[in-house]
Amino acid sequence: MPNLYEDMVAKIFSTLFKRTINPNEDISMESEPKWDSMKHIEIIMVLEEELGISFRPESIPTLTSMAKILDEINK
Incomplete structure (x- = not known):
């Protein structure tokens, strides 16, 4: 089953690293x-804010x- 958050996390990573990052x-x-x-702190803060976690x-x-990160989100 595809990870529900893969696309969202990849999009956030793409924004933070200023390049395309595939899921x-x-x-x-x-x-x-x-x-x-x-x-690392920025990644954690943005993921928590954007994903409401x-x-x-x-x-x-x-x-x-x-x-x-995806493994932890899915716990």
Whole structure:
């Protein structure tokens, strides 16, 4: 079953990183030079605001890829 949030999260990532990011792209802190600690906070804040969700504070440091973020959203 396709992830309900994949397209929305990819669109948010595209806006934040100023390039097209596909829903199935393997983007992470390791692969994206612009994804530093400040960008990480921005990603979390924008996702929470745009999707109307709240990440568990203890999970935020582990959300270092789009796949991990989608897994957490779906919990």
